[in-house]
Amino acid sequence: xxxxxxxxxxxxxxxxxxxxxxxxxxFKFGIIYAKTGQTTDNExxxxxxxxxxxxxxxxxxxxxxxLFGWAHYKGGLDTxxxxxxxQSVYTVFGGHEVMFHVxxxxxxxxxxxxxxxxxxxxxxxxxxxxxxxxEGADTEGAQDQESDDRAYxxxxxxxxxxxxxxxxxxxxxxxxxxxxxxxxLVLHSAESIPSxxxxxxxxxxxxxxxxxxxxxxAKLINxxxxxxxxxxxxxxxxxxxxxxMKDMEQKCGSVLRKSLxxxxxxxxxxxxxxxxxxxxxxxxxxxxxxxxxxxxxxPTSQMSTAVKKE
Numbered sequence: 001x002x003x004x005x006x007x008x009x010x011x012x013x014x015x016x017x018x019x020x021x022x023x024x025x026x027f028k029f030g031i032i033y034a035k036t037g038q039t040t041d042n043e044x045x046x047x048x049x050x051x052x053x054x055x056x057x058x059x060x061x062x063x064x065x066x067l068f069g070w071a072h073y074k075g076g077l078d079t080x081x082x083x084x085x086x087q088s089v090y091t092v093f094g095g096h097e098v099m100f101h102v103x104x105x106x107x108x109x110x111x112x113x114x115x116x117x118x119x120x121x122x123x124x125x126x127x128x129x130x131x132x133x134x135e136g137a138d139t140e141g142a143q144d145q146e147s148d149d150r151a152y153x154x155x156x157x158x159x160x161x162x163x164x165x166x167x168x169x170x171x172x173x174x175x176x177x178x179x180x181x182x183x184x185l186v187l188h189s190a191e192s193i194p195s196x197x198x199x200x201x202x203x204x205x206x207x208x209x210x211x212x213x214x215x216x217x218a219k220l221i222n223x224x225x226x227x228x229x230x231x232x233x234x235x236x237x238x239x240x241x242x243x244x245m246k247d248m249e250q251k252c253g254s255v256l257r258k259s260l261x262x263x264x265x266x267x268x269x270x271x272x273x274x275x276x277x278x279x280x281x282x283x284x285x286x287x288x289x290x291x292x293x294x295x296x297x298x299p300t301s302q303m304s305t306a307v308k309k310e
Contacts, residue, residue: 025095025096025097026073026075026096026097026098026099027075027096027097027098027099027127027220027221027224028075028076028098028099028100028101028125029098029099029100029101029125029127029128029129029220029224030100030101030103030121030122030123030125030127030128030129030168031058031061031089031100031101031102031103031122031128031129031130031131032044032045032103032122032128032129032130032131033047033050033051033054033102033103033104033131033133034047034130034131034132034133034154035047035132035133035134035135036132036133036134036135036150036151036154037135037154039162040162040164041119041123041162041163041164041165042113042114042115044103044130045103045114045115045118045119045122046113046115047103047104048104048108049104050104050131051133053133053176053178054104054131054133056176057131057174057176057183058089058100058102060209060212060213061089061091061100061213061216061217062089062090062091062098062100063089063090063091064087064088064089065087065088065089065090066086066087067079067082067084067085067086067087067088068080068082068086070090072090072097073090073097073098073099074099075088075099075100075101076099076101076121076124077099077101077121083107084106084107084117084121085105085106085107087105088100088101088102088105089102089105091217093214093217093218093221094217094218094221096221098217098221100129101121101122101125103115103118103122106118106121106122119165122165122168123164123165123167123168124165124167125167125168126167126168126169126170126223126224126227127168127169127170127171127172127220127223127224128163128168128170128171128172129171129172129174129216129220130155130158130171130172130173130174131174131175131176132151132154132155132158132173132174132175133151133175133176134147134148134150134151134154144177144178144179145179147178148175148176148177148178148179148180151175151176152175152177152184154175155173155174155175155184155186156173156186158171158173158186158188160188160190169189169190169192169193169227169230170187170188170189170190170193170220170223170224170227171187171188171189172185172186172187172216172219172220173185173186173187173188174216177205180205180207181207182205182206182207183205183206183209183212184203184204184205184206185200185204185205185206185212185215185216186204186310187200187204187219187310188310189223189310190227190230192230193223193226193227193229193230194226194229195226196219196222196223196225196226197218197219197222198215198218198219198222199310200219200310204310
């Protein structure tokens, strides 16, 4: 095994980019607005707009941002021409940037009943949130308790096979209870995915909205991380990482040759120039780290067939 000493400070940014592309820092989750009685993804994705309760849920999860010119994690959304809508929902949680693919914010088509533009993004997310609301929740005379129960029963009866995607492996069914000002959560995950925490409390009900947000984001991030171990995603990730590493290897080789030609010495460890390179390397690394911490994006560790249901 040959080990090469690389002293290029700029390579640190490249390695950070590689780690982000590899998927261990940033996450993209789908969010679908659904109504009781809707049993297929075509029906759910055809909801042109959400409701006040759905918008309240989005506000709880993160910030609504303008995509045009967006400089942070994009999650595959277009930030130059508004081709994927003009806005989305974004947040930072535990050092992870999270971009949500919100069905009602993605382009809607009157002609395309399958809503392929929406499905193109949400259908390629490992984790999908489905916010279910009673069809008649906003009608005059509707009883909150009865409406809440209908929405929750719809979440309990949800079947993942109703979503025509080979990529979606984890579904978080969320309902809002007006009568108690609380959220309820039902989880479905593919049996092939190892168990992941935190454990869902009995009944899956959360009266503390902030605690619910933290629980949900931690659960979804851990769920996606757990899915990386199954062959469906592990093989693809291994191939992608291999290509990225090969590119980095070629870049490192080029930088190494350039660095040694500049030093023009046999033993770089004893040279003043080499010491300066090491100092520059350390300074750039610390600067990158500080920038990430200040922006709230510094990576930190997280707690850690049929369909499993919680």
